[in-house]
Structures are given as structure tokens and as C-alpha cells.
Amino acid sequence: xxxxxxxxxxxxxxxxxxxxxxxxxxxxxxxxxxxxxxxxxxxxxxxxxxxxxxxxxxxxxxxxxxxxxxxxxxxxxxxxxxxxxxxxxxxxxxxxxxxxxxxxxxxxxxxxxxxxxxxxxxxxxxxxxxxxxxxxxxxxxxxxxxxxxxxxxxxxxxxxxxxxxxxxxxxxxxxxxxxxxxxxxxxxxxxxxxxxxxxxxxxxxxxxxxx
Amino acid sequence: xxxxxxxxxxxxxxxxxxxxxxxxxxxxxxxxxxxxxxxxxxxxxxxxxxxxxxxxxxxxxxxxxxxxxxxxxxxxxxxxxxxxxxxxxxxxxxxxxxxxxxxxxxxxxxxxxxxxxxxxxxxxxxxxxxxxxxxxxxxxxxxxxxxxxxxxxxxxxxxxxxxxxxxxxxxxxxxxxxxxxxxx
Numbered sequence: 001x002x003x004x005x006x007x008x009x010x011x012x013x014x015x016x017x018x019x020x021x022x023x024x025x026x027x028x029x030x031x032x033x034x035x036x037x038x039x040x041x042x043x044x045x046x047x048x049x050x051x052x053x054x055x056x057x058x059x060x061x062x063x064x065x066x067x068x069x070x071x072x073x074x075x076x077x078x079x080x081x082x083x084x085x086x087x088x089x090x091x092x093x094x095x096x097x098x099x100x101x102x103x104x105x106x107x108x109x110x111x112x113x114x115x116x117x118x119x120x121x122x123x124x125x126x127x128x129x130x131x132x133x134x135x136x137x138x139x140x141x142x143x144x145x146x147x148x149x150x151x152x153x154x155x156x157x158x159x160x161x162x163x164x165x166x167x168x169x170x171x172x173x174x175x176x177x178x179x180x181x182x183x184x185x186x187x188x189x190x191x192x193x194x195x196x197x198x199x200x201x202x203x204x205x206x207x208x209x210x211x
Numbered sequence: 212x213x214x215x216x217x218x219x220x221x222x223x224x225x226x227x228x229x230x231x232x233x234x235x236x237x238x239x240x241x242x243x244x245x246x247x248x249x250x251x252x253x254x255x256x257x258x259x260x261x262x263x264x265x266x267x268x269x270x271x272x273x274x275x276x277x278x279x280x281x282x283x284x285x286x287x288x289x290x291x292x293x294x295x296x297x298x299x300x301x302x303x304x305x306x307x308x309x310x311x312x313x314x315x316x317x318x319x320x321x322x323x324x325x326x327x328x329x330x331x332x333x334x335x336x337x338x339x340x341x342x343x344x345x346x347x348x349x350x351x352x353x354x355x356x357x358x359x360x361x362x363x364x365x366x367x368x369x370x371x372x373x374x375x376x377x378x379x380x381x382x383x384x385x386x387x388x389x390x391x392x393x394x395x
Contacts (some may be wrong), residue, residue: 033336057231062231063227073236084254088253096336143325177338180335
């Protein structure tokens with residue numbers, strides 16, 4: 001078990017959104033204010049960690065033939081639990097994310113990590129994997145939110161800072177409204193993935209040059 | 212991933228498959244039942260608190276009594292009498308950008324709008340959802356005639372990029388007023 005390597009993988013080299021390209025749907029849909037990004041990121045992180053732990057515990061019990069069905073039952077249960085808890089104790093976030101919390105069930109980050117990591121590794125490693133992959137997802141979501149919110153609404157920290165209005169950095173009259181709409185989501189995501197690929201491939205080129 | 216070559220285990224029979232899945236489902240269902248029971252009360256309290264806060268926003272009163280509405284408008288959900296001040300009407304105009312908007316309008320005894328509130332909506336986050344902004348809603352207060360957005364020759368300044376949502380809110384306010392007129 002290599003904590004540092006797992007952390008680095010979750011955040012950069014195997015970032016669930018920007019490198020593995022998992023869970024694009026909420027990534028495009030909810031990243032319009034910082035509050036949404038952090039809330040969604042934390043929810044996914046919690047669900048991912050819980051389901052990873054349970055699936056890793058059951059990995060020797062679950063027969064191969066019905067493993068996907070078992071994973072989906074476990075994942076769906078945790079998603080419902082988080083949905084209920086948010087509705088009860090953080091109603092503002094629940095109202096803002098709406099349908100996208102129940103939709104975490106079909107977020108392929110969760111099933112992808114269950115199948116690709118938790119079903120083959122120890123409980124502790126799977127828990128760490130859930131936390132780190134969830135963190136990587138949250139960082140990517142928040143980065144999207146900050147860019148889209150700044151260009152589309154002209155504010156920073158919407159829903160959290162300045163009594164929920166966010167801090168206005170650009171005048172309301174010059175912002176690009178399209179950045180808040182789905183088209184802005186696709187544009188931002190494209191640029192982020194391109195930037196990520198550029199930085200990931202940089203050191204390799206140096207090695208080639210040295211060799 | 213499946214790697215049957217390396218696993219020497221005997222392939223489990225049908226009964227094992229069914230049993231494993233059933234046991235996992237039962238355990239998870241029990242867990243869900245427990246969480247549901249735990250959160251039932253806070254959720255109900257939240258929903259009622261939301262409605263009550265909204266009612267207090269649109270038309271402050273000591274108590275709200277439901278009045279029977281038998282009128283023809285299918286969008287009017289319920290009407291509450293707010294003390295002696297006037298009425299709060301729950302309407303769900305369906306002319307919004309995405310789905311019905313659940314909203315309420317407070318109307319005083321002399322027919323003036325005292326305030327509006329959005330309870331539930333599915334408008335675009337960041338655009339139509341700005342209809343929940345009290346600063347925008349303030350322009351409805353005090354109007355005694357049919358409300359319209361500026362594009363349609365009215366006085367309401369629509370939300371930037373969300374004329375359809377703004378129109379739906381106007382529809383809701385108008386429906387509330389005509390329902391009360393019907394009620395007499």
C-alpha cells in the first residue's frame with residue numbers, strides 16, 4: 001500500500017474526471033457556482049469511500065457472476081442515504097443540486113472504482129482510494145465552477161462567500177452568459193482536459209530528449 | 212475484473228448467487244429504513260418551515276388558514292387566509308422554461324400584491340433560478356393590475372436571459388389574483 005502514490009494518482013495522474021474521464025454528466029451540469037462544486041464533490045467523496053469500503057469487505061463473498069448487481073445495490077443505498085441526510089440537514093445544498101444527488105448512482109466514478117480498485121484491494125487501501133479519488137473529483141469540479149462562475153456570472157465563491165452572492169469581480173454587463181449554460185460546460189471541460197494532458201505529457205518529452 | 216484462470220474456486224451455484232444478492236439487499240434495505248426513520252422528521256420540518264417562511268415573506272400574519280378553492284384554474288393549488296390581512300395563494304404555472312414552478316403570491320384585501328416566493332422550480336441554474344432572488348421579486352410588490360414583462364408591454368423587468376421564466380412568474384401572479392377574484 002502506497003499512500004503517497006495513491007494520493008498523487010487521485011489528484012493528478014489518474015484524476016477521475018480529467019484523466020479517466022469518468023462522471024462527466026454532473027461535471028457539466030452542476031458546475032455553475034462554487035457552492036455546488038464543493039457540495040457535489042464532498043457528496044461523491046463520501047459515497048465513494050463508503051461503497052469502496054463495503055465492496056472491498058465483501059470482495060471475497062460476492063460471486064463473480066452477480067458482482068455488478070451487488071455493487072449497484074451497495075452504491076444505490078449509500079446514495080439514497082446521502083440524499084436523505086442532505087435533505088434533512090443541509091436543505092440549501094439539496095435544493096441547489098436537486099436531481100444530481102440521486103443521479104450519483106449512475107456516476108461511473110463510483111462503479112468504476114468499485115470494479116477497478118475496491119474489488120481487488122484491501123479495505124484500508126480502498127478507503128484511501130475513495131478519499132483520494134473523491135478529492136481529485138472535487139478539485140476538478142471546483143476548478144470548473146470557479147472558471148465558469150467567473151466568466152459566466154462574474155463572481156467568485158457563489159453560494160458561500162459574501163452572504164451567498166459571491167464576490168463580484170466582473171461587471172454584470174460584460175460577462176459571457178453562455179459560460180453558465182451547457183455550452184460553457186463543454187468548453188471549460190475541453191480546455192481543462194487539454195491543459196491536464198499538456199502537463200502530464202511534458203516530463204515524458206524531457207525523458208525522451210535525455211535518452 | 213474476472214480472471215477465472217487464476218481462481219481455483221469452484222464456480223458457485225445458482226442458489227449461492229441468489230442468496231448473496233438477497234442478503235446484501237436485505238442488509239442495505241435495513242440500513243436505508245433506519246436512515247429514513249432518522250431523517251423523516253427533520254425533512255418534514257424543513258418542508259413545512261420552508262412553506263411557512265415563504266408565507267411570512269409574502270404576507271406576514273399570525274396564522275394561516277386553508278380556504279377551500281373550487282374555481283376553474285387548474286394551476287391554483289391552494290389558498291390560505293392570512294389572518295385579516297389578505298390571502299396567500301399557491302400556484303404552479305407550467306409556462307416556465309423547464310417544468311412547473313411552485314410559487315406563492317400574497318395578495319392583500321385591496322387586491323395589491325404583497326410579495327411572491329418561489330418554493331420549488333427546475334429552471335436553469337444560474338439563469339432562470341435567479342427568479343428566487345428577493346431583489347428581483349420586489350418589483351411585483353404593490354402592483355394591482357395584471358403583471359407583464361417589459362417585452363410584452365408591461366412593467367416587470369425580466370431576468371437577463373430568462374424571459375420565459377419571468378413570464379411564467381407573471382402568469383402565476385395573475386392566476387393568483389384571478390383566483391381570488393373568483394373567490395370573491
